[in-house]
Amino acid sequence: MVELPASEAVLPLSVDxxxxxxxxxxxxxxxxxxxxPGEIYGLLGSNGAGKSSTIKSVVGLLRPVEGRVRxxxxxxxxxxxxxxxxxxxxxxxxxxxxxxxxxxxxxxxASVRHLEARVVEDRLRAYASAFRLETELEEPIMTLSNGxxxxxxxxxALLHQPxxxxxxxxxxxxxxxxxxxxxxxxxxxxxxxxxxxxxSTHTMEVAEQLCDRVGxxxxxxxxxxxSLGALRIRSAAGDGxxxxxxxxxxxEEEGVAAAVRSLGGx
Amino acid sequence: xxxxEAFRLSDVAFAELSLQAIYAFRQGNLPPPEAAARVVRKxxxxxxQSKVIISVVLALLAVAAAALLRLSGRLVANxxxxxxxxxxxxxxxxxxxxxxxxxxxxxxxxxxxxxxxxASGVLPVLEPLPIxxxxxxxxxxxxxxxxxxxxxxxxxxxxxxxxxLAVGPWAGLALVPGLFAAVVFxxxxxxxxxxxxxxxxxxxxxxxxxxxxxWAYLVLWVVPAFSMFAFVTAAPALFAALGRIxxxxxxxxxxxxxxxxxxxxxxxxxxxxxxxxGFGLPTEAAVVVAAMGVYLALAAxxxxxxxxxxxxxxxxxxVLPAAGPAARIHIAPRTPAxxxxxxxxRIASRTPGYAFLLLLPILDAIAIGLWTYVSSPGxxxxxxxxxxxxxxxxxxxxxxxPAFFAIEVNAYSYGRSLPLADRSxxxxxxxxxxxxxxxxxxxxxxxxxxxxxxxxxxxxxxxAELPAVVAAACLEFGILFRRARRRGLPVVNxxxxxxxxxxxxxxxxxxxxxxxxxxxxxSYAGAAVGLAVMAAFALAELAVTAPIGxxxxxx
Numbered sequence: 005m006v007e008l009p010a011s012e013a014v015l016p017l018s019v020d021x022x023x024x025x026x027x028x029x030x031x032x033x034x035x036x037x038x039x040x041p042g043e044i045y046g047l048l049g050s051n052g053a054g055k056s057s058t059i060k061s062v063v064g065l066l067r068p069v070e071g072r073v074r075x076x077x078x079x080x081x082x083x084x085x086x087x088x089x090x091x092x093x094x095x096x097x098x099x100x101x102x103x104x105x106x107x108x109x110x111x112x113x114a115s116v117r118h119l120e121a122r123v124v125e126d127r128l129r130a131y132a133s134a135f136r137l138e139t140e141l142e143e144p145i146m147t148l149s150n151g152x153x154x155x156x157x158x159x160x161a162l163l164h165q166p167x168x169x170x171x172x173x174x175x176x177x178x179x180x181x182x183x184x185x186x187x188x189x190x191x192x193x194x195x196x197x198x199x200x201x202x203x204s205t206h207t208m209e210v211a212e213q214l215c216d217r218v219g220x221x222x223x224x225x226x227x228x229x230x231s232l233g234a235l236r237i238r239s240a241a242g243d244g245x246x247x248x249x250x251x252x253x254x255x256e257e258e259g260v261a262a263a264v265r266s267l268g269g270x
Numbered sequence: 271x272x273x274x275e276a277f278r279l280s281d282v283a284f285a286e287l288s289l290q291a292i293y294a295f296r297q298g299n300l301p302p303p304e305a306a307a308r309v310v311r312k313x314x315x316x317x318x319q320s321k322v323i324i325s326v327v328l329a330l331l332a333v334a335a336a337a338l339l340r341l342s343g344r345l346v347a348n349x350x351x352x353x354x355x356x357x358x359x360x361x362x363x364x365x366x367x368x369x370x371x372x373x374x375x376x377x378x379x380x381x382x383x384x385x386x387x388x389a390s391g392v393l394p395v396l397e398p399l400p401i402x403x404x405x406x407x408x409x410x411x412x413x414x415x416x417x418x419x420x421x422x423x424x425x426x427x428x429x430x431x432x433x434x435l436a437v438g439p440w441a442g443l444a445l446v447p448g449l450f451a452a453v454v455f456x457x458x459x460x461x462x463x464x465x466x467x468x469x470x471x472x473x474x475x476x477x478x479x480x481x482x483x484x485w486a487y488l489v490l491w492v493v494p495a496f497s498m499f500a501f502v503t504a505a506p507a508l509f510a511a512l513g514r515i516x517x518x519x520x521x522x523x524x525x526x527x528x529x530x531x532x533x534x535x536x537x538x539x540x541x542x543x544x545x546x547x548g549f550g551l552p553t554e555a556a557v558v559v560a561a562m563g564v565y566l567a568l569a570a571x572x573x574x575x576x577x578x579x580x581x582x583x584x585x586x587x588x589v590l591p592a593a594g595p596a597a598r599i600h601i602a603p604r605t606p607a608x609x610x611x612x613x614x615x616r617i618a619s620r621t622p623g624y625a626f627l628l629l630l631p632i633l634d635a636i637a638i639g640l641w642t643y644v645s646s647p648g649x650x651x652x653x654x655x656x657x658x659x660x661x662x663x664x665x666x667x668x669x670x671x672p673a674f675f676a677i678e679v680n681a682y683s684y685g686r687s688l689p690l691a692d693r694s695x696x697x698x699x700x701x702x703x704x705x706x707x708x709x710x711x712x713x714x715x716x717x718x719x720x721x722x723x724x725x726x727x728x729x730x731x732x733x734a735e736l737p738a739v740v741a742a743a744c745l746e747f748g749i750l751f752r753r754a755r756r757r758g759l760p761v762v763n764x765x766x767x768x769x770x771x772x773x774x775x776x777x778x779x780x781x782x783x784x785x786x787x788x789x790x791x792x793s794y795a796g797a798a799v800g801l802a803v804m805a806a807f808a809l810a811e812l813a814v815t816a817p818i819g820x821x822x823x824x825x
Contacts, residue, residue: 027305063687088689099684101613102389103472103574103620108613111601115609124601132599133682141599222386 013077016041016090018167019063021072021234022222024057024064031057032070033224039168042197046215047204048250052226055204056096057218059172062202063093069261076167092161096172096204098153102146106137106156109145111242116166124163129238131159134185158186162193168191169201175210187214208247218246273625276408279401283392283413285310288317290390292381318420324379325424328372329432332425335368336515339543352486358436358549359541361437363512365536369448372425373456373532376418380460382623383417385468387410393584400429402739410581414461420455438541444542447562448535451569455531458572462623465583472620481619489626493635528554534561605689610698613679627673628706631666635659635710639717656718657731661786663710664735668742671703675750692755696747696819703743704736711735730801738785738808742778744819749774751819781811 017039024032032054039045049055060066062073064080064087073080080087101109114124132138135155141149145156154177161169169190175183191214194201205211211218212232219229228235232246239252251260289295292313338345339361346360355363392409401409415422426449434442459722463820472486490514496546528534541549604612618624638659678685678695719725753770785807793800 060683065683067496067688085689088371088687091687093683093684093687095687099682101617101684103617104613106473107601108616109601111603112609112613113603113688115603115612116606116688116694118606119603121601121603123601124603128601131601144474147474 014041015039015074016043016076017045017170017202018074019058019062019123020072020074022058022061022073023069024054024061024066025069030224032061032068032221035221035224036071036228037219037226037229039202041200042144042194043216044194044201044214044229046211047202047217047221048206048208048218048246049204050206050254051224052094053221055206055221056172057224058202058221059093059170059204061097061212063091063170064088085090088222090164092169094157094161094171094174095156096176098150098157100145100153100156103144105144105157106148107141108185109156110160113160113163127163127165128159131162135159135182135190151179151182154178155182162189169199169203170241172200172204173205174203175205176209190214204269208245208250212246220253220258230251248259273408274410276405279396279405279409280412280416281819282414283396283409285314286315286392287387287417288396289391289411290392291386292316292470299567302747305762321420324375324421328375328421328424329428330369331371331375332428332432335364335429336436338364339433339436353518355509356516357547358544359512359516360509361535361543362542362549363509365433365445365448365539366533367508367536369532370451370515370700372429372449373452373459376421376425376453376456377459377463379408379421380418381459381464381467382459382626384464385472385621385623386464387414387417388468388584393581397585406575406750407581410584411577412603413635414457414576414580414584418453418457422457423452437539441539441543444539447566448532449720451535451565452532454569454572454576458576461576461579461583468600469623471625474620484619485625486620486774488619489629492626492629526555528557529561531561531565531776534558534565538562542708606694607697607701610690610695611701612675612700614698619678621677623679624674627670630704631663631670631710632713634666635713636717638662639714652717652725653724658730659714659718660711660732660735661783663714664707664782664786665737665779667707667739668746668778669704671699671743671778672746672750672770672774673701674699675747675754678754679822693820694753696751698743700740700743700819704740708732727797727801731804734783734789734801734805734808735782736808737805737812738782741808741815742781743810744812745781745815746778748815748818781815784811800822 005039015038017037018134019038020036022032022035023030024207035054037045037047045085047055047058049120057066061068063139064084067081075090076085100149101112104112110124110128114121135158137152137155137159139167140152145153148156154174159172161171171190175186176184187210190203193199203211203215215232215233217229218235220227228238230238231247234245235249235253240251248266289310293309293424317333342360343358346355346357387689396406396409426446429449430442430445432442432443436439466488471484474484510526515527518524528537534557537549603609615628618628638655715725715728715732719728750770785804788807789800789804791800792803
């Protein structure tokens with residue numbers, strides 16, 4: 005058995021030299037990052053920057069071409085079941101068992117995760133009430149709106165209170181009320197100091213409010229990483245918003261200005 | 271916009287439909303690690319392959335009918351079919367059965383494809399674009415027709431060709447209007463009933479009462495498939511009835527027969543082939559022509575209706591949410607394998623394609639069991655029929671097993687993010703196949719025991735065959751799982767992934783049938799010896815294939 009460095013075994017997530025490719029195209033290029041205990045790590049990037057590919061590699065869906073991923077020291081590609089037990093995952097699109105109802109789906113997830121009925125029911129009651137899901141628990145998922153599906157996925161990810169939450173654009177389809185609740189849930193989730201959250205978004209405001217550290221991903225490459233304060237200093241953005249920091253670090257500030265100019269009177 | 275533009279747009283929409291039918295991205299499947307253009311090309315090829323398989327079956331039906339027509343002189347002269355059956359009426363009977371089979375087969379195919387068509391969402395994408403209503407209707411109609419193009423063309427070309435070769439070219443050509451009506455009715459029936467079932471079954475709420483209603487609807491869904499068996503099974507009775515009608519003077523029965531679809535379309539080719547005298551039944555030309563006119567008008571109206579309706583059906587949400595009361599929160603976690611089994615049954619209860627696979631062996635077992643009871647054969651024959659029915663149940667469960675693997679494509683990427691070992695999935699699927707066999711066998715058993723009370727032989731036979739069914743399922747799922755892990759894609763659905771699902775059933779069926787053959791030969795030394803040999807054979811198979819299902823290569 006390979007002896008792991010002590011620090012890696014307690015890290016919710018460590019990614020080292022990750023390369024993900026679709027045919028010839030590299031979606032992620034030698035990415036290294038880590039999520040520390042008690043931390044919400046925000047992965048920022050434009051569309052197609054490689055956020056979802058990174059996340060899919062972390063949760064064992066996309067096999068990396070190179071590099072390694074460890075979830076509390078476990079490689080999801082060597083011992084998938086053990087690694088996945090530690091993860092709660094919300095995918096970018098609400099890909100669910102369309103023919104099941106949310107209750108049937110959550111029962112399946114609870115069974116796979118070996119949860120106790122009483123514990124699940126208590127948690128589900130609380131989340132269903134918070135997200136106003138009570139009347140939709142027996143409707144087939146295919147009839148539900150995107151926002152409701154997203155809520156079901158969030159509940160499924162939280163049901164076993166995993167030490168690592170991996171959330172791919174989790175707030176995209178939610179209504180403002182649910183977004184507020186979710187932000188509160190996530191902030192409290194890491195308060196114990198042992199759990200971690202990897203959170204991808206392209207909404208700067210959300211990242212600014214929630215994340216302890218952010219990594220800025222651009223065309224598969226990590227351009228910068230750190231707290232918002234550190235990134236401000238690095239980008240010389242002064243008191244600028246995260247959006248300004250992001251544009252500076254991805255060297256898109258001039259590109260955006262040129263694009264706006266080229267629109268002319270359109 | 272013109273028909274040309276509509277055809278061009280339907281080409282784009284059909285490419286998307288093929289992609290969704292094969293790769294099911296909208297259902298949560300992951301893109302394979304290949305260039306997009308290659309994936310699109312592959313999806314079109316696979317859809318074409320499936321159409322070819324269906325077309326070959328339809329062409330074989332035409333060849334079989336043509337062979338019967340070719341041999342009709344000998345068959346009728348020997349009284350092989352029914353006494354007093356005139357040659358022309360026999361021909362018309364054969365063509366009637368052929369047209370009915372073509373309708374049933376195309377209808378069933380349509381029912382299998384319609385949920386995929388509706389779930390693909392290809393038509394809603396076009397709705398917001400600045401395309402006029404008429405063109406959108408045409409595009410929708412063309413996309414729907416393209417699902418059936420090759421099979422429908424096969425019916426329209428191969429039947430006149432083979433019938434023409436058998437009894438003359440004019441007779442073959444005279445069947446074309448009937449074939450046109452048959453194809454149109456099948457397509458319209460598929461659209462009408464498919465939509466109804468998608469709404470009633472897929473959109474139904476959870477809960478006990480609703481589940482019973484869903485399964486009741488799903489039993490109706492199996493009707494077209496059963497009608498294929500029924501037409502073949504009922505063919506002798508049809509010929510006997512035709513013989514009785516032919517023996518009578520002109521009667522209401524004959525008039526009704528001439529007016530009935532599709533017999534009215536089968537009359538003209540038969541009269542052409544055998545001549546009015548050889549037809550053997552006074553032809554009521556006015557009734558035949560009027561009936562054909564009515565059916566052709568109905569078919570023309572059905573074409574217009576389809577072009578009107580496909581758009582509204584395809585563009586609307588397949589199922590609508592229904593407001594319901596707050597659900598009682600009750601969660602009963604199970605073991606992972608049992609959870610997979612329960613999930614599959616629940617998905618099947620809202621997915622007609624899968625429900626069909628579950629219901630067919632069970633309904634088949636009931637039908638054979640009832641037949642044994644009603645026909646009241648002698649004790650030995652009933653025993654033979656019962657054991658044959660159990661064997662059929664085993665073979666059907668084994669044959670349909672690989673298709674249950676396709677359920678895994680639902681939320682495939684999400685499912686793979688769960689800590690679910692491959693072994694648990696395989697165990698759940700194998701349990702489903704075993705359950706299917708046991709339920710079907712139990713139904714045969716309970717019905718046959720009413721006629722022949724030899725419970726020990728029956729129970730021992732069912733039990734001895736069970737390890738072989740499990741062994742076959744282990745082998746099939748083991749192969750499919752290894753392929754899915756290597757290629758990153760499971761078999762998608764019965765229609766689109768049919769070729770691979772069919773291939774993998776060949777060794778499975780061999781495994782399932784081998785112990786029965788062993789029983790057949792060993793039972794000359796006594797039933798107990800036969801059963802012991804059978805059980806030993808089946809257990810040996812299980813010992814060999816279990817590691818394929820649950821050993822290295824699955825995690």
